Amino acid sequence: MFDILIKNGIVADGDSDETRQADIAITAGSIAYIAHSIETNNAKKVIDAKGQIVAPGFVDVHSHSDYYLIIDSRASSKVLQGVTSEIGGNCGYSAAPMSGEVLERRAKDYKEQFGIDVNWSGMNEFLETLSNAKPAVNFGALLGYNTIRGSIMGPNSSQPSAHDMKEIKGMIAQGLDDGALGMSVGVVYPPACFAKAEEFVEAYKVVAEKEKVFTSHIRSEGAGLLDALTEVTNVARKSGAKLQVSHLKTAGKANWGKLDRAFDILESARADGVWLMADRYPYLASNTGLQVALPDRAFDGGRDMLVEKLKNPKEREAFKADILLNHPEAEYWDTVMVSQVVTEKNKDIEGLTVSEGAKKRGKDIFTYFFDLLVEENTEIEAIFFCMTQENMDRIIEKPWVVIGSDAGARAIDGPLALGRPHPRTFGTFPKFFKEYVREKQMFTIPEAVKKTTTHACDFFGIKNRGRLKKGWAADVVVFNPDTIGDTSTYVAPLSYPTGINCVLVNGVLTVENGKETGRTGGTILTA
Numbered sequence: 185m186f187d188i189l190i191k192n193g194i195v196a197d198g199d200s201d202e203t204r205q206a207d208i209a210i211t212a213g214s215i216a217y218i219a220h221s222i223e224t225n226n227a228k229k230v231i232d233a234k235g236q237i238v239a240p241g242f243v244d245v246h247s248h249s250d251y252y253l254i255i256d257s258r259a260s261s262k263v264l265q266g267v268t269s270e271i272g273g274n275c276g277y278s279a280a281p282m283s284g285e286v287l288e289r290r291a292k293d294y295k296e297q298f299g300i301d302v303n304w305s306g307m308n309e310f311l312e313t314l315s316n317a318k319p320a321v322n323f324g325a326l327l328g329y330n331t332i333r334g335s336i337m338g339p340n341s342s343q344p345s346a347h348d349m350k351e352i353k354g355m356i357a358q359g360l361d362d363g364a365l366g367m368s369v370g371v372v373y374p375p376a377c378f379a380k381a382e383e384f385v386e387a388y389k390v391v392a393e394k395e396k397v398f399t400s401h402i403r404s405e406g407a408g409l410l411d412a413l414t415e416v417t418n419v420a421r422k423s424g425a426k427l428q429v430s431h432l433k434t435a436g437k438a439n440w441g442k443l444d445r446a447f448d449i450l451e452s453a454r455a456d457g458v459w460l461m462a463d464r465y466p467y468l469a470s471n472t473g474l475q476v477a478l479p480d481r482a483f484d485g486g487r488d489m490l491v492e493k494l495k496n497p498k499e500r501e502a503f504k505a506d507i508l509l510n511h512p513e514a515e516y517w518d519t520v521m522v523s524q525v526v527t528e529k530n531k532d533i534e535g536l537t538v539s540e541g542a543k544k545r546g547k548d549i550f551t552y553f554f555d556l557l558v559e560e561n562t563e564i565e566a567i568f569f570c571m572t573q574e575n576m577d578r579i580i581e582k583p584w585v586v587i588g589s590d591a592g593a594r595a596i597d598g599p600l601a602l603g604r605p606h607p608r609t610f611g612t613f614p615k616f617f618k619e620y621v622r623e624k625q626m627f628t629i630p631e632a633v634k635k636t637t638t639h640a641c642d643f644f645g646i647k648n649r650g651r652l653k654k655g656w657a658a659d660v661v662v663f664n665p666d667t668i669g670d671t672s673t674y675v676a677p678l679s680y681p682t683g684i685n686c687v688l689v690n691g692v693l694t695v696e697n698g699k700e701t702g703r704t705g706g707t708i709l710t711a
C-alpha cells in the first residue's frame with residue numbers, strides 16, 4: 185500500500201528532456217514507483233494531477249532563512265512557491281558557527297526582535313536546533329565567512345595574523361565536518377570587505393579540500409563589477425573550490441554595458457576548469473541593508489562605533505562626500521526604497537523612497553539618511569532599483585545560471601509578516617515559470633525544472649534529490665503551467681503566488697489544493 189499516489193500528471197523528472205504522462209507512488213518519504221498507470225486502490229491517498237506538471241520540488245539555492253525557520257517553521261513563502269529545499273547562510277552571513285561578540289550581538293538582536301534564544305555556537309548545535317523546529321522545507325547550510333571572521337577577529341579592518349588564520353581555518357573545517365555544504369562570503373559587507381584576495385584563497389582551500397562550494401556576493405556589482413569578478417574567479421582558481429557567484433547582475437545604469445565582459449571573465453574561468461555557476465532572481469531591483477551605501481571604512485570597529493560616527497557632523501560630511509563620488513546623480517535616492525525598519529515610530533516611511541521619506545520628514549536627503557540610520561541602529565532594509573530587463577534575460581538564459589531568491593522564508597501572517605520584503609520573497613519561482621517559460625518561451629518545462637532543481641543538487645552534491653526517481657526523496661511540486669505566476673509586488677509584497685497546487689517534502693503533503701496543510705517534513709541536507 186502506497187502512502188500517496190499522484191495520478192495523471194505530466195511528469196518533468198529533472199533528467200529527461202521530455203515530459204511524459206505518468207503516475208508517481210510515494211511511501212515512507214520516498215518515491216516508491218513511477219509508471220504509466222498505477223491502480224488507485226493501492227494508495228491511502230490519491231492526488232489527481234490531470235493537466236498539471238509534476239516535478240521535483242524547487243531548490244532555492246540562495247536563501248537567507250537560517251533564523252527564520254526557527255522563528256516560523258512553516259516557511260510559507262517558500263512552500264507556497266513550490267520550494268522544498270533551500271540553501272541558506274549566503275552572502276557571508278550565517279547563523280553558525282559563531283562566537284564572541286558576534287554571538288552576543290546576534291543573541292541580543294534576535295531575542296529583542298523575535299523572542300528566540302540563540303543558544304548555539306557551532307554548526308552542529310545550530311542544525312540540531314533547526315531540526316528540532318521541524319521546518320517545512322529542507323535546509324542546507326553554508327558557513328558565512330563574515331560571521332566567522334567577525335567571531336575570530338572582531339568587527340574591524342585589521343588583517344589576520346598567522347594565529348587568526350589558523351583559528352579561522354579550524355572553524356571552517358569544523359563547520360564543514362558538522363554538515364555545511366560550503367561557505368559563503370559577502371565581500372561587499374564588513375568585515376570581509378577588509379579582507380584581501382589572498383585571505384580568501386587561504387580560507388577557501390579548506391573548502392576545496394572537502395570538495396564543497398564557495399558562494400560569493402562579490403566586492404562590487406556596479407562600478408567595480410569586472411574587478412570583483414576577476415578577483416572571485418581567481419580565488420576559485422587558486423583555492424580549487426567550486427564557485428557559485430551570488431545574484432549575478434550589472435547594478436547601476438552606468439554599468440549595464442559591462443555584461444559581455446562579465447560573461448567573458450566567468451566563461452573563461454569555466455573554460456579553465458573552474459566548476460562555476462551563478463544564481464539570479466527574476467527581478468530588476470536588489471535588496472540589502474540601507475547602510476551598504478556607506479563607504480567600507482564606516483564599518484571598521486563594528487555597529488556601535490558606526491552609530492557614533494553617524495552622529496558626528498564631521499564624519500557625516502566625509503561619508504556624504506564618498507557617497508556622492510559613487511552616486512553623484514540626485515535621482516539615485518529616487519531609486520532606493522526603505523522596505524523595513526525596526527522602530528515603531530518610523531514604520532510610516534516603509535515603502536517610501538529615501539527622497540520621499542526625506543520630504544515627509546522635512547529634511548535634506550543626507551540628514552534624513554544619517555538620522556534614520558542612527559534611529560534604527562543601522563538596521564534598515566532597502567530595495568534598490570538598479571537593473572535592466574535585457575541583461576536579466578541574458579543572465580538567466582545562461583545554462584550555468586540557476587534560480588535563487590536571495591530571500592528568507594516569510595509569511596503573510598505571524599512573526600515574519602514584517603515590513604515590505606522584496607517581492608522575490610514570495611514570487612521568485614512562479615515568476616520564473618510565468619515569464620521565462622510560459623510568456624517568453626526561453627525554456628521548455630524540462631529545461632526550467634533542471635534550472636530550478638537538478639543543477640543545484642548536482643552542484644552542491646545533494647544526493648537523492650532534484651530528480652523524480654525510484655528510491656529518491658519524495659520532494660515534489662504539482663503546478664498548473666497555465667496559471668503559475670507571482671502576485672507579490674514592491675508596494676504590496678505580502679501575497680502568495682498562483683498555480684502551485686501541491687507540494688510534498690519528504691513525502692509529507694505540505695501544500696494541498698494551493699493551501700498549507702500545517703504538516704511539515706523538512707530535514708537537514710548534507711552532501
Ligand SMILES: [Zn+2]
Pocket residue numbers: 274275370401430431
Ligand atoms: Zn548577497
